[in-house]
Amino acid sequence: MDWAELSAILYPWVKSAHIIFVIFWIAGLFLLPRYYIYHQEAVPGSDEEQRWIERERKLRNIIITPSMILVWVFGILLAYIIGAWSQGWFHLKLLLVLGLSAYHGYMVGYGKSLAAGARPQSGKALRIMNEVPGVVTVIVVILVVVKPF
Numbered sequence: 001m002d003w004a005e006l007s008a009i010l011y012p013w014v015k016s017a018h019i020i021f022v023i024f025w026i027a028g029l030f031l032l033p034r035y036y037i038y039h040q041e042a043v044p045g046s047d048e049e050q051r052w053i054e055r056e057r058k059l060r061n062i063i064i065t066p067s068m069i070l071v072w073v074f075g076i077l078l079a080y081i082i083g084a085w086s087q088g089w090f091h092l093k094l095l096l097v098l099g100l101s102a103y104h105g106y107m108v109g110y111g112k113s114l115a116a117g118a119r120p121q122s123g124k125a126l127r128i129m130n131e132v133p134g135v136v137t138v139i140v141v142i143l144v145v146v147k148p149f
């Protein structure tokens, strides 16, 4: 079997896996700053705060970070299968998903500051930041489906 045949068989499976982990990743990214908003209303050092720290840690370590890694693995594999590297829509998508991965990294770091007793942002700022994954999702889905350029 040559590469063309193999990639034709793999393509729908890799794409399914990609979309499944995109859903897990984005769902988790929608939830994490929400948890932080509730968390930072709790008194530092309280039992309630301890429960938020644990919930956040599980959401990050079990759902969002492994999902982000798998989205990248399957996404890069897809890029090889369809030869996306030279296509304009893909360049913009890459820029946006790099930005979303940076947002992910910031939110992981933010949870660690919260757990250490700091409250770096207001609840309002977190609510605004919480819109980032939604906006990126709208643009990325249009880019991959419509491929306008």
Ligand code: HEM
Pocket (backbone or CB within 6 Å): 015, 018, 019, 022, 026, 071, 072, 074, 075, 076, 078, 079, 080, 082, 084, 097, 100, 136, 137, 140, 141, 144, 145
């Ligand atoms: C993190 C790095 C990512 C890479 C390298 C990547 C790359 C790719 C590639 C190359 C395809 C194949 C497009 C095609 O078959 O025509 C694809 C499909 C897709 N991607 Fe991503 N992607 C990434 C992240 C995301 C994210 C964050 C989202 C959503 C928010 C997303 C949503 C989708 C969807 C919905 C499809 C299926 C489109 C179709 O039906 O053809 N991807 N991705």
